[in-house]
Amino acid sequence: MLIDQYSAELNDATRFLLEKGLLSAYHPASKQDPSHGVRELVASYWRGAPTMLGSIPHAELHQELTSSNCYDFRLLDGALMTFKYEFDAGGKGLLRRSAVSFLPSPDLTIFQEDPELYLGDELFGDVVDQRTVTVPLRFDYDAREDVVQDLDHPVSHLTIGAYKHCRIPLTCGASPYYVIEFVLRAFYQTPKLTWTADLPGPRTDPPDATITDLERSFIHMALPTA
Amino acid sequence: MTTNEVVRGTNSKPVSSGLLADHFESNTAHTGGRLFVGYPITTTADRRGPLDAVYVSPTKGVVVFDLVEGTELGDVIERQDDAYNRLEIRLKQHAGLVSRRQLLIPIHTVTYAPGVSGPGTVDPDHPVATNENLESTIENLDWPDSNEDVFRNAVSALQSVSSIRASGTPRPVTTQTSRGAKLKLLEQSIATLDHQQSKAVIETIDGVQRIRGLAGSGKTIVLALKAAYLHSTHPEWDIAVTYNARSLSDQFRRLINTFTIAQTQEEPDWSKVHVLNSWGSGGGDQRDGIYRKFCVTNSVPFYDFGRAKDRWGQRGAFGGACSEALTVTASITPQFDAILVDEAQDLPPSFLRMCYEMLHDDKRLVYAYDELQTLTGTGLPPAEEIFGVFPDTEKPRVTFDPDDPEVDRKDIILQKCYRNSRPVLVTAHALGFGVYRTPPPNRTTGLVQIFEQKGLWDDIGYDVLDGSLSEGQDVTLGRTTDSSPQFLEAHSSEDDLIQFIRFNSVQEQNAWLADEIQKNVTTDELLANDIIVINPDPYTTRPNLGPVMASLYDRQIASHLAGVDTAADVFFRRDEPSVTFTGIYRAKGNEAGMVYVTNAHESIANTGSLATIRNRLFTAITRSKAWVRVTGVGEDMDRLMEEFAKVKDHSYTLAFRYPTEAERTTMQIVHRDLSRAEAGKVRRADRNLSTILEDLDAGEIYTEDIDPATRERLIRHLTQSGQKPDPEL
Numbered sequence: 001m002l003i004d005q006y007s008a009e010l011n012d013a014t015r016f017l018l019e020k021g022l023l024s025a026y027h028p029a030s031k032q033d034p035s036h037g038v039r040e041l042v043a044s045y046w047r048g049a050p051t052m053l054g055s056i057p058h059a060e061l062h063q064e065l066t067s068s069n070c071y072d073f074r075l076l077d078g079a080l081m082t083f084k085y086e087f088d089a090g091g092k093g094l095l096r097r098s099a100v101s102f103l104p105s106p107d108l109t110i111f112q113e114d115p116e117l118y119l120g121d122e123l124f125g126d127v128v129d130q131r132t133v134t135v136p137l138r139f140d141y142d143a144r145e146d147v148v149q150d151l152d153h154p155v156s157h158l159t160i161g162a163y164k165h166c167r168i169p170l171t172c173g174a175s176p177y178y179v180i181e182f183v184l185r186a187f188y189q190t191p192k193l194t195w196t197a198d199l200p201g202p203r204t205d206p207p208d209a210t211i212t213d214l215e216r217s218f219i220h221m222a223l224p225t226a
Numbered sequence: 227m228t229t230n231e232v233v234r235g236t237n238s239k240p241v242s243s244g245l246l247a248d249h250f251e252s253n254t255a256h257t258g259g260r261l262f263v264g265y266p267i268t269t270t271a272d273r274r275g276p277l278d279a280v281y282v283s284p285t286k287g288v289v290v291f292d293l294v295e296g297t298e299l300g301d302v303i304e305r306q307d308d309a310y311n312r313l314e315i316r317l318k319q320h321a322g323l324v325s326r327r328q329l330l331i332p333i334h335t336v337t338y339a340p341g342v343s344g345p346g347t348v349d350p351d352h353p354v355a356t357n358e359n360l361e362s363t364i365e366n367l368d369w370p371d372s373n374e375d376v377f378r379n380a381v382s383a384l385q386s387v388s389s390i391r392a393s394g395t396p397r398p399v400t401t402q403t404s405r406g407a408k409l410k411l412l413e414q415s416i417a418t419l420d421h422q423q424s425k426a427v428i429e430t431i432d433g434v435q436r437i438r439g440l441a442g443s444g445k446t447i448v449l450a451l452k453a454a455y456l457h458s459t460h461p462e463w464d465i466a467v468t469y470n471a472r473s474l475s476d477q478f479r480r481l482i483n484t485f486t487i488a489q490t491q492e493e494p495d496w497s498k499v500h501v502l503n504s505w506g507s508g509g510g511d512q513r514d515g516i517y518r519k520f521c522v523t524n525s526v527p528f529y530d531f532g533r534a535k536d537r538w539g540q541r542g543a544f545g546g547a548c549s550e551a552l553t554v555t556a557s558i559t560p561q562f563d564a565i566l567v568d569e570a571q572d573l574p575p576s577f578l579r580m581c582y583e584m585l586h587d588d589k590r591l592v593y594a595y596d597e598l599q600t601l602t603g604t605g606l607p608p609a610e611e612i613f614g615v616f617p618d619t620e621k622p623r624v625t626f627d628p629d630d631p632e633v634d635r636k637d638i639i640l641q642k643c644y645r646n647s648r649p650v651l652v653t654a655h656a657l658g659f660g661v662y663r664t665p666p667p668n669r670t671t672g673l674v675q676i677f678e679q680k681g682l683w684d685d686i687g688y689d690v691l692d693g694s695l696s697e698g699q700d701v702t703l704g705r706t707t708d709s710s711p712q713f714l715e716a717h718s719s720e721d722d723l724i725q726f727i728r729f730n731s732v733q734e735q736n737a738w739l740a741d742e743i744q745k746n747v748t749t750d751e752l753l754a755n756d757i758i759v760i761n762p763d764p765y766t767t768r769p770n771l772g773p774v775m776a777s778l779y780d781r782q783i784a785s786h787l788a789g790v791d792t793a794a795d796v797f798f799r800r801d802e803p804s805v806t807f808t809g810i811y812r813a814k815g816n817e818a819g820m821v822y823v824t825n826a827h828e829s830i831a832n833t834g835s836l837a838t839i840r841n842r843l844f845t846a847i848t849r850s851k852a853w854v855r856v857t858g859v860g861e862d863m864d865r866l867m868e869e870f871a872k873v874k875d876h877s878y879t880l881a882f883r884y885p886t887e888a889e890r891t892t893m894q895i896v897h898r899d900l901s902r903a904e905a906g907k908v909r910r911a912d913r914n915l916s917t918i919l920e921d922l923d924a925g926e927i928y929t930e931d932i933d934p935a936t937r938e939r940l941i942r943h944l945t946q947s948g949q950k951p952d953p954e955l
Contacts, residue, residue: 018785019776021768025786025799028779069801076768078791107513108791109532118790121764121809122531123572124544125790126472127505127515129530 001093003041005203006085007031009176010041010072012200017073017180020195021119022188025074034089038096041085045070058136058162059106066105076118078105081183083176095207098141100179104134104187111188135161141173143210151218155210158221169215171222172208177201178223229257231421234635235264235428236459237278242293245340246279249360259283260421265428266384267458267489268312274490276459277309280384284377287332287369288313288384294339299354306335306352320388322379330376334367381418385427386451386488388417399751406751408717409819409852415713417644419444419451426638427451430590434582434624436609437594437638440686441654441848442645445594446474446815449566450481452592456564457482457499458489463563466500468516468581470572471814473788473797475501475512478568500562504573505531505544516565517548520580524555541901545574552580560586569814570595575612582613582623641687645817646848647715648705649723652878653854653870658844661880662872664865666833671885674897675837678890691879697886704879717852720878724847724854726870728863732770732825735857739822740777742855743805746820747783754784754803756819758849760810762842763828767809770825775807788812810842813849821850826866827858834900834908837893 010029017023027043048070056064065071065080073081080103086096104110109128111118117125138159142148148155156174157167174182177199185196209225230250237243243263250261263279279291290309292302313333317323323330337354355363382388399407419427426437426448439445453467467478478501486494506515507530521528529537529547538546552558565581567573570593582591595606606612610622626637643651656662663672677683680695687709693701715723729735739759746752759774761767768787775785788797788808797816798806806818823846829839847854858866885893900908921927929937 015776015779018779019772021770021772021787023772023775023787024789024791025804026784069799074791076787076789076791105791107507114532119765119768121767121789121811122540123471123764123811124505124531126513127507127531129508129528129533 001087002095002204003031003039003085003087003093006095006175007041008203009201010083012203013176013180014073016199017075022076022184022195023073024076025069025071027069027072029072029083029085037089039087039089039093041083041087043072043083046084058103058134061136062103062106065103071103075111075188077111078108079103079111079187080105081180094143095141095173096143098139098173100139100174100176102137102179102183102187104136106134110134112190115190115193139170139174139179140167141210150212151214154212154215169211169218169220171211171216171220172206172225173210174223175202175204177203231260231424233260233262233265233421233424233428235262235276236430237264237276237293239278239293239295242295242338242340243279245357246291246293246338250281258285260381260424262384262424262428265455266316266386267455268316269490269492274458277313280313281364282377282381282384283369284374285369285372286364286367287334287372288317288380289334289336289364289367292335292337294337294341297339297341299337299339299342302337302354303352306337310335317380317383320379320383322388323376323383330371330373331380332367332369336363336367378418385419385424386454386485387419387447388488397751397753401751404749404751405746405819405853406753406756409752409756412713412717412819412852419448420642422638422640422642423448425635426640427455429635430456431632431635432588432590433636434589434609434613435592435636435638436626437592437640438596438685439594439640440596440643440651441845442643442651442817443596443640444644445596445640446477446568447481448640449568449592449594450478451485453478453499453566454482454485454489454494457486457494460563461495461498464498464500464561466502466516466562466565466581467568468502468504468565469568469815470504471569471812472503473812474568474815475503476796477815504567504577505547516581516584517544517551517577519561520555520558520584521551523559523561524551526551526554539901541899545576548574548576548580552576552583558583560584562586563588564590564592567591567593571606572814575607578612579614639685641685642709642711643687644711644714645851646710647723647852648710649715649720649878650847650850650854651710652705652880653724653873654844654847656873656880657847657866657869658840659880660836660840660869661882662869664868669892669896671883671889671893673882673885673889673893674840675893676885676890680884688880692881695884697884700881700883702876702879702881720874722853724856726826726856726863726867727858728867729857729859732859735824735859736774736777739774739824739857740781742822743778744781744783747803747805752820754805755798757805757822758813758816758818758820759805759807759822759824760813760846760849761808761824762810762826762839762846764809764811766825766828771807774824778805810845813846817849817851819850819852821846821854823847823854823856825858826856827860827862830858830862830866832905833896834898834905836897838899 014026014028027045029041029043032040032042062080071080072083082101085098087093088096107128108126109117140159141156143155147153154167154169156170156172158170159166181196181199184199189195206224206226211220232247232251234247247261247263259282261279261281264276265280267274267276277290278293281289281291290313292305292309310333314329317329335352338360339354340357342356353363397406397410399410401407423444437445437448449467453465456463456465482494482499503515504517506518507513518528531543534543534547561584563586565585567578567581570578578593582589585591609624609626613623615622626633659676660672660674663674665672683695683703687705688703689706691702691704693699695701729738743757746757747754759771761770771787775787778785784802784804785807786799786804788806797812826843832839847856922929
């Protein structure tokens with residue numbers, strides 16, 4: 001089932017990130033029992049989590065999540081990742097909705113700026129004056145008929161920063177492997193430091209495309225589809 | 227009978243207090259107890275203040291003194307009853323002091339009025355003593371069911387330290403002999419402050435106070451208590467508490483909170499007690515720091531780590547930034563009434579100087595440190611150097627002159643170690659100094675570093691068991707049950723307390739580690755919070771510890787790594803059970819029952835920076851409240867194993883030949899801290915010289931080929947070896 005594959009990808013990635021020393025802390029996601037026709041793949045902190053919708057400024061949101069330990073991953077430079085997946089409980093167990101966030105730390109130097117700072121466990125590494133301009137990312141998927149709108153609200157889309165209506169179309173839903181691989185490659189690799197070649201996965205087969213022809217005719221991001 | 231321990235705090239009655247203290251310190255006094263002057267603070271609904279003086283005795287119970295400074299007695303009965311009631315409320319809060327509804331220890335009250343002549347009154351419930359009958363008045367007091375444990379509980383309660391040892395998380399124990407059970411017993415041992423610690427907390431002087439103590443001597447507790455005490459007695463003061471490792475922030479906040487509530491029944495006013503990082507950065511109160519506050523208040527440029535590193539290099543970053551700020555500030559605005567600094571040995575002297583300048587005239591600066599835990603290679607210079615001289619008189623601003631009658635109130639040494647058992651501490655010292663290290667081929671001693679002042683050995687609790695601390699002489703040093711309390715080692719065999727284990731490969735080491743931790747949290751009944759895994763080298767921390775954390779993940783044991791991003795300033799995870807992995811910097815100041823020191827072999831064969839490398843081992847090992855496992859790989863680990871074997875052969879004593887001055891100077895040069903760039907230079911220089919010598923030996927070049935001026939310079943350098951390096955380097 002799809003939920004098992006997604007869960008396995010998350011497990012593989014968690015273990016991989018830990019092994020490489022890229023994770024400082026984590027909460028494992030687990031497959032919940034079906035309820036109301038839906039089966040969730042989430043970590044336990046979601047139950048008590050503060051409201052995580054886009055209306056809170058990024059810096060505050062980041063601080064709140066960090067201090068209450070509400071995240072799936074806390075990476076070595078303070079960036080957080082949260083994952084939430086919802087599948088059909090019956091039938092083929094397809095993906096219904098998902099929200100995956102990458103929240104860089106507003107207070108610390110980003111990893112690529114000074115990898116040695118983090119890998120060398122610098123004592124004063126957290127003394128950073130400028131509140132760096134960091135940009136949170138969200139990968140969203142929502143297949144519900146009443147939500148989907150051609151081009152304005154694609155089934156699978158990427159939101160950059162705090163722009164409420166920014167929805168860059170993606171060709172299909174992104175399983176954990178693809179998001180994590182993207183984050184690692186875009187934000188944590190340097191010419192001397194590469195990780196993604198060894199990241200295990202994917203365990204999912206390329207899914208059917210959810211992108212429309214209209215959406216394809218403008219700038220969009222592509223993941224492998226069937 | 228042991229003598230009385232007297233601690234002189236401050237109250238509004240200096241003359242009578244002084245006489246009372248003198249009395250108890252003298253030989254005619256009733257002995258075996260403790261006298262606290264101006265302590266503890268007690269609070270009722272409408273009033274808060276210190277009791278004039280309290281004497282606690284194992285045979286008499288508690289005696290509260292109401293002091294009369296002048297000649298007017300006033301309403302003795304009212305004052306004595308009030309003091310009695312206040313103290314009774316305080317003591318009755320402790321289960322160990324109460325049975326049914328009664329206190330297990332009697333509270334006597336005595337008014338002492340040295341300024342009043344005559345024999346005093348004899349009302350048995352409200353005695354008034356003058357100089358004539360002070361001793362007999364006390365003698366007449368009684369404690370019919372006197373009990374040693376109750377006495378210790380009372381001292382603990384009065385010092386507000388009853389809850390120190392408890393881990394906070396309830397510890398479910400099913401097997402009486404499991405490690406969990408042993409830790410539980412350790413935690414239940416009654417914590418009291420010893421005399422030196424009490425003095426450090428209560429005796430406040432105007433001016434700079436220095437607290438030196440070895441690892442585990444309670445410096446952090448003492449500083450937190452002192453901050454709470456100062457805040458309680460002077461709520462209008464602005465008090466700052468600062469430290470090096472950000473992971474101490476949480477600990478200080480909690481301790482100060484606990485101690486303030488114990489004394490005043492109220493939480494501290496955090497707008498007056500400031501727990502601050504040393505450096506600080508923007509973005510809110512939690513991230514603020516002393517240096518940052520200085521820059522903001524005095525309107526001078528603030529350097530964050532990145533910019534400071536660019537300007538002064540990685541090692542000189544903070545020192546450079548502080549020096550610069552001090553230099554460019556025309557007139558410094560004082561901000562604090564008292565500043566307490568922990569782990570001062572890891573902070574640059576210019577930072578301490580900055581703290582001094584940020585204080586109002588009374589310059590109440592308290593700095594605590596441990597010489598051997600310098601993680602960055604340079605210890606603290608003497609006070610005269612740190613604080614400089616007054617511009618007009620050229621006299622040092624701060625000095626700890628042994629001939630000063632007040633010196634033991636200004637310069638306090640905490641010599642008892644309350645965390646590490648004797649075998650663990652002696653092993654740590656042996657490795658830190660390199661006592662049993664085999665001398666390299668061209669050296670006459672294997673020692674890596676040593677105290678310049680021989681007196682420090684005694685100060686940190688070592689007795690000379692044999693020989694003498696004289697240059698070139700053999701000496702054997704050991705710790706006594708006085709300086710290393712027995713209860714710390716009684717729970718386990720010496721072989722269980724500390725172990726060194728060698729593996730053929732890192733994979734083997736890591737597999738063993740994961741297995742052990744799994745055992746710890748299951749059959750050993752330890753909590754995840756009881757375990758710390760430390761990698762001494764900061765550069766290899768993440769790559770080394772990552773695989774072990776992954777291994778634990780496979781076994782569904784949660785773990786986390788304390789690093790630069792530990793934004794919540796929290797070292798242990800409190801929201802759920804998780805084993806703490808850490809590098810050496812963030813391990814500072816923390817402790818746990820089971821400590822694993824992994825990859826101890828790394829860099830151990832180095833010569834440069836060896837003092838720092840061994841200091842890291844010292845710091846890592848001394849994090850343990852109970853057990854230590856030092857692991858490593860290969861030949862380099864074998865060297866450490868040999869050293870440890872010798873420690874054991876000598877029954878955990880330090881036996882060595884005390885080095886000569888020349889040897890000590892060489893040590894300082896050879897093992898000095900080298901940056902990576904400098905270490906590279908040393909290696910290249912060595913290689914280049916080897917090549918030249920080879921060519922000379924082979925007759926491919928002759929010494930006559932070398933330019934005469936160059937030859938002269940070389941000869942001069944070679945013959946002048948053994949001198950200290952230029953400090954400008």
